[in-house]
Amino acid sequence: MGSAYGGTMRTQGRPSAPPGPADHARPVDDEPGASSAGGSPYRVWVEGSRVVVAGSVDACGADRLRHVLAGAPSGREVTLDLGRPAFADAAGCRALASWARDRIARGDRVALVEASPFLARLWGLLGYDAVAPVSVRRGAA
Amino acid sequence: VTGAVLERPGGFVHEAFGYRGEEEFLDGVVGFVRDGLTRDETVVVAEPRPRLDQLRAALGEDAGAVEFLDMADIGGNPGRIIAAWTDALERTTRAGRTLRGVGEPAYAGRSPAELAECDLHELLLDVAFDGGPAWRLMCPYDQQSLPPSVCTQALATHPYRTGPGGPVPTGGARADAAARAFTVPLPPPTDAVLRGEFGPGEVRTVRRTVASWARSCGIPAATAQILELAASELATNSTTHGDGHGVLALWTEPGAAVVEVTDGGSIPDPMVGRRLPPPGHRGGRGLYVVHQLCDLVQVRSSPAGTTVRITTWL
Numbered sequence: 001m002g003s004a005y006g007g008t009m010r011t012q013g014r015p016s017a018p019p020g021p022a023d024h025a026r027p028v029d030d031e032p033g034a035s036s037a038g039g040s041p042y043r044v045w046v047e048g049s050r051v052v053v054a055g056s057v058d059a060c061g062a063d064r065l066r067h068v069l070a071g072a073p074s075g076r077e078v079t080l081d082l083g084r085p086a087f088a089d090a091a092g093c094r095a096l097a098s099w100a101r102d103r104i105a106r107g108d109r110v111a112l113v114e115a116s117p118f119l120a121r122l123w124g125l126l127g128y129d130a131v132a133p134v135s136v137r138r139g140a141a
Numbered sequence: 142v143t144g145a146v147l148e149r150p151g152g153f154v155h156e157a158f159g160y161r162g163e164e165e166f167l168d169g170v171v172g173f174v175r176d177g178l179t180r181d182e183t184v185v186v187a188e189p190r191p192r193l194d195q196l197r198a199a200l201g202e203d204a205g206a207v208e209f210l211d212m213a214d215i216g217g218n219p220g221r222i223i224a225a226w227t228d229a230l231e232r233t234t235r236a237g238r239t240l241r242g243v244g245e246p247a248y249a250g251r252s253p254a255e256l257a258e259c260d261l262h263e264l265l266l267d268v269a270f271d272g273g274p275a276w277r278l279m280c281p282y283d284q285q286s287l288p289p290s291v292c293t294q295a296l297a298t299h300p301y302r303t304g305p306g307g308p309v310p311t312g313g314a315r316a317d318a319a320a321r322a323f324t325v326p327l328p329p330p331t332d333a334v335l336r337g338e339f340g341p342g343e344v345r346t347v348r349r350t351v352a353s354w355a356r357s358c359g360i361p362a363a364t365a366q367i368l369e370l371a372a373s374e375l376a377t378n379s380t381t382h383g384d385g386h387g388v389l390a391l392w393t394e395p396g397a398a399v400v401e402v403t404d405g406g407s408i409p410d411p412m413v414g415r416r417l418p419p420p421g422h423r424g425g426r427g428l429y430v431v432h433q434l435c436d437l438v439q440v441r442s443s444p445a446g447t448t449v450r451i452t453t454w455l
Contacts, residue, residue, distance in 0.1 A: 056345065058344070058345075058373060058377075059344065059373070059377040059381070059427075060342075060344055060345065087348070087369070087370075087373070089370060089373045089374060089377065089427070090374060090426040090427045090429075090430050091377065091426075091427070094426065118363075118366055122370070122430065125417075125429075125430055125433050125434070126417070126426060126430065127417055127420075
């Protein structure tokens, strides 16, 4: 899974990836209004078969995140890169898990990678390892 | 009455076992555990140290057939214990077996706030497991080390007490006792409190406030991260339920840092946060995570409003 990307961080954090066919503008989403709420918003962008999430994956943006992820490019193999969220809560994880569940139900192979140990712990507590296990980023204590 | 003692009651049998000293503890619990093994039941013991090691040693070879859990791990926050027993019961039932448990949540050295939560936890055990598979749970109470009021109260939070020939009804633990205890307000803080109101759109502000306050209290980074998440979950609940507003209160006590969120919403189910909600269910995960991660979590709710108090031991 994750094909050539393996388990190491290769993303360059480019908000503007090469234009793709008729899907969302890239970055896929900069959550609107979040900065006025005083927090770092989440961001989602796509690099090949890799979907990268950054910022705050929390209840404030969970509903929009769900829509945005649903519109992410499809492929038989997709990797969700969790190396960049500054913060994630139960509602944010639920949005990610429901996306993973939908993709798996459609027959796609989903890999969730690069999570911090804390995010992986939260994911496990919420029972989402049964949906899709997350791998913790290398070198994390 | 004799018949009630000899005949095994059905359903969930939740019994208090008062003991004085190690010898009485071992006399009662070793017999209870061996009786379970004889009946080919799955025996799970959740005890604090040193009781855990004393029991393991006293059981000798039989200890190999028993699952031992450290109560300080699974139940440091008493609000986590029901999830642990739920897991044990599900595993046991799936395997086609009967569970027998020993659990001592109210152990010597607990703070008054923890003992108050043990009380509520004991009442909620019957809410959680009544009507489910039949199993027995013995709760030892150390009468030598605990305040006498705690041991007296145990007879009101357990439908049974352990008698010489088996469980004997206590006449306590009414069905509505848990729901009532859930509405009783927590004691107010005695020290200076930082307080601030928040509304919709300010959850992230609450989160950052708690994170920086936690650092200023000298709380280690990993624990501060947990408190940041907890504050976010509580503030999210306040802004999505009730009138959308809440009050954040922060204070320190000797040996503890406290984060509290209150709001005008009302939670009807005293079991909230004690078990992971099923996949399709929308709410309840935030409080569950908070219970699982924090040192002590106290939830109280009535039509007048809801309070969630998180204590972190320094």
